[in-house]
Amino acid sequence: MEQLEQKILREGRVLSESVLKVDSFLNHQIDPQLMQQIGDEFASRFASDGITKVLTLESSGIAPATLAALRLGVPVIFARKKTSLTLANGLYTAEVYSYTKKETNTISVSKDYLSHDDRVLLIDDFLANGQAVLGLNEVINQAGASLAGAGVVIEKGFQDGGKLLREQGIRVESLAIISSLQNKTITFHREEVT
Ligand code: G4P
Numbered sequence: 001m002e003q004l005e006q007k008i009l010r011e012g013r014v015l016s017e018s019v020l021k022v023d024s025f026l027n028h029q030i031d032p033q034l035m036q037q038i039g040d041e042f043a044s045r046f047a048s049d050g051i052t053k054v055l056t057l058e059s060s061g062i063a064p065a066t067l068a069a070l071r072l073g074v075p076v077i078f079a080r081k082k083t084s085l086t087l088a089n090g091l092y093t094a095e096v097y098s099y100t101k102k103e104t105n106t107i108s109v110s111k112d113y114l115s116h117d118d119r120v121l122l123i124d125d126f127l128a129n130g131q132a133v134l135g136l137n138e139v140i141n142q143a144g145a146s147l148a149g150a151g152v153v154i155e156k157g158f159q160d161g162g163k164l165l166r167e168q169g170i171r172v173e174s175l176a177i178i179s180s181l182q183n184k185t186i187t188f189h190r191e192e193v194t
């Protein structure tokens with residue numbers, strides 16, 4: 001997605017060979033106009049998939065997920081990372097290990113909002129090792145719902161998540177795929193146009 005790649009080039013900061021900081025539009029301040037374009041792009045890629053719910057993980061997934069859901073005309077659910085006291089019963093839960101943060105979160109979604117009738121689009125801000133998508137997919141399986149695919153704003157193509165998910169047959173739609181952050185330079189992977 002051209003506007004997203006341009007924004008990443010203008011405002012992204014390479015923190016190391018594996019971490020890209022995008023606090024100015026995605027992870028701290030949010031650019032609502034760009035977020036709307038991102039939501040519209042996800043919605044158009046999954047327009048004929050019969051989506052009934054968009055599911056994401058708090059917190060940075062919520063903005064792109066909400067704008068995709070707005071365009072698809074369906075609700076958005078965000079899985080919680082900390083179990084809320086008022087939600088303690090009737091939860092689907094999964095363990096998500098973060099290689100980046102070296103910590104495990106138990107993510108949860110109330111049984112009230114996901115059922116076997118649902119066809120779910122997963123949305124997340126970053127795809128690194130794929131563990132968030134796998135945990136959310138486990139929640140979908142517990143609900144007996146079905147997964148249409150995962151929409152990712154920025155995929156780090158040099159990490160294993162994209163390959164892992166696609167090998168499991170999960171459809172992954174990434175709006176920008178970064179092939180390298182070496183030498184402080186952001187390089188995108190672009191699909192060959194044939
Ligand atoms: P994975 O789900 O693909 O396995 O990713 P991982 O556990 O490695 O990522 C942990 C957190 O770090 C996630 O945010 C993820 O979005 C974020 N992250 C991973 N790589 C990058 C990167 O290069 N740049 C930035 N800015 N973030 C990265 P989170 O803990 O869920 O936090 P939140 O932002 O959603 O609150």
Ligand code: NA
Nearest residue numbers: 027060125126
């Ligand atoms: Na994040």
Ligand code: NA
Nearest residue numbers: 060061125126
């Ligand atoms: Na995230």
